[in-house]
Amino acid sequence: MFGWADDRRGGRRAVSFAYTGRRNRRPVPANVTHVRVEPTVAAIPPEAFSARRRLVEVELHEGLEFIGERAFGRCDSLTGMRIPGTVRCIDRCAFGGCQALTEVELREGLQWIEMQAFHACQSLRRIVVPSTVGAIGMGAFDGCVRMAEAELLEGLERIGDLSFRNCRRLERVRVPSTVKEIGRGAFNCCERLADLELREGLESIGSYAFFRCTSLKRVAIPATAKVIGEMAFDGCDRLSEVDLCEGLELIEKEAFICCTSLRHIIIPATVKAIGESAFNGCDRLAKVELRDGLERIGAYAFINCRNLRRVEIPSSVRVIAWSAFKGCKQLVEVELREGLESIERGAFAACESLKEIKIPHTVEAIDWRAFHDCPELARVEFCEEIERFVSENPMGQWWTNGVHECSLKTHHFLVNRRIPERLRLLGVRKWRSAIHTMLGDVPNIRLAEEYHDSIHSKLVSYEDEYHRLKEAAHLLELALLKSNILNQDDRVGDDSAAEKWQYLVHCGSTVVIPNVLPYLICD
Secondary structure (H helix, E strand, O other), X not given: OEXXXXXXXXXXXXXXXXXXXXXXXXXXXXXXXXXXXXXXXXXXXXXXXXXXXXXXXXXXXXXXXXXXXXXXXXXXXXXXXXXXXXXXXXXXXXXOOOOOOOEEEOOEOEOEEOOOOOOOOOOOOEEEEOOOOOEEOOOOOOOOOOOOEEEEXXXXXXXXXXXXXXXXXXXXXXXXOOOOEEOXXXXXXXXXXXXXXXXXXXOEEOOOOOOOOOOOOEEEOOOOOOEEOOOOOOOOOOOOEEEOOEOEOEEOOOOOOOOOOOOEEEEOOOOOEEXXXXXXXXXXXXXXXXXXXXXXXXXXXXXXXXXXXEEEEOOOOOEEOOOOOOXXXXXXXXXXXXXXXXEOOOOOOOXXXXXXXXXXXXXXXXXXXXXXXXXXXXXXXXXXXXXXXXXXXXXXXXXXXXXXXXXXXHHHHHHHOOHHHHHHXXXXXXXXXXXXXXXXXXXXXXXXXXXXXXXXXXXXXXHHHHHHHHHHHHHHHHHHHHHHHHOOOHHHHHOOXXXXXXXXXXXXXXXXXXXXXXXXXXX
8 A cells, every 4th residue: 555745845746655565556656756665564576666767765664574576676766775684685676777876775684685686776886795695696786887895794605697797986895705606707897996805715706707807906816716717807908916826726718818917827736727718818928837736738728928938837737738829929948748648739839939849758649730830940859769760760861850840740650659669579670671661751742641541551461460470480490399309319308498499409490480481571
């Protein structure tokens, strides 16, 4: 039921209502200016006062527990709101679009601020979130473009997705130690946010959380944080200092992309993976420290970090992915450790200052374009076994210190097919020579990979033939030995090892086997 009284204030008609409940079917007049909600009212229903554009004042009393969805949505003239301590929930869009709302007082006892509760309240300048609030809903204060201060009290556990997005005048945020998660885009485009304090207790920083916070200069990630989400600090172009603590496990895709003022980063030992393009375009980044424990450097992770001069890859890293360090034009020194298994396409492409690199023996796969367009690269040094193998056969004529365009392709073939080891075990010199000759012809073949397969097939056929040959040799040896023994007396069972060796010598097996059988071999 509603009651009302008309008067004249400043030449303008004022319409006041005493709201006593939702039983009355009569709609609220569009020109209502003042509302008093009686103490007997426990809940304001959805859209009760929605779009009352002349409403300037609402009086709420203790006893009210719930403010419904869009209850005061688009009340364009509403300037202030004091929420009683008995209110437990402010539902979604309850005050959304109240463009003149400059002051909101939330009291202890409030538990839920739901999705877009104060969305696009463009004049709201300050908010204090009570300690009894467990979570701030998605977009709760999104678009509050004049909000300069948001005070979050201990007790809050989650800052929801887009909670403070586009709060363009927000300058300072202290995240309480009780907050476990900062949601996706929570402070997206808070352009004046310069002072950010994240405390121990925080576990996850969501995707886009601080996207384009262009005034942010320093951030310290607490040791309790496990994940920095995708594009979390993307475009923070004044961010020059980032402290990452032991405990962090994952830096996701594009987490610090285009942080063009960042100069130094230490990746803790607890980080297992650096995501795709995590530091892409950090063109002032001059020093990167990667600690043992890291397992994968993602695609484009440090692409176009133009001031990076040195990088040491720890032994725990298994994969350097596509274009991870591509375009690092001043990168002079790269140290790869034993344990690395794969260097993918373009990993160090267009590193114009790189002159030499040593590949550990644990590397099984190097894409042939891994060092593409590195004009100063004069030597790619492989493990001792490969270097010795190359130097001892016709490959050495075209290998050119490992920088020939066929070298990386052929290295992959040699390692994965275990060519040096298998040739050592192949006991026929003529066959070994044939394989060496084929390897020497690699640069003359247009389809190198298919040619590698043909070399492998040829070697397999030689190995099969050699195996059969060895079996035949054993049979021949036994036949010769038997022939000799049959001409001896019955003392053979008591012969010593030396005497048995003499039987082999006398029967001719030590001469026949190594010298006669090779002539039986067909090409």
